[in-house]
Amino acid sequence: MDHLADIRKYSPTAKAEVVAAMEKTYRLVLSKPDSSMVSFSDPAELATVRENFVKKKLGITGDDAALDAEIKKIGEKIPGRKNRLTVYYLLAEHHGKLALFA
Template structure:
């Protein structure tokens, strides 16, 4: 099993624990799209309470990668993703966070 496969399996088990139904193929594509960041402890997770980090997610992922316009819907979607994953959950894995956002905006075709 490759390191990527191990990470995907970890994210799948975390999504099952959180009760999130998911498309395994899309999760794998989103995870692969994150590149080496998933292997770095700090970069692998998203801090739902760090405004600077959420601004980075908004600019680099939602606007640049998904091609969305900067408006209040983006902030609302990120807040929803934090709620889904649990505010007190310290392991807000970036791959799952991004997966939720991709589904929220119906941008699966990008992957």
């Protein structure tokens, strides 16, 4: 999959070097068809995104309900199947944390 092209559908100025770094970081997760996508209909999956990516990786603190609303808003931007790397990039961009991957 061309992750950069997918991300640029929603963030036209997405940085190739950041996407490449994210691909390297999440290579194992992205290699499996099931885990390479985020299921926005699964509350447990969204909790995992919140806890493991938003809180742990990005270092964002705050009310779980507010973080969940932000995650849901990102999901609403992406029609159909939601590629995990696209979701992660858009969340990092939203929180001003792309430098973590640069």
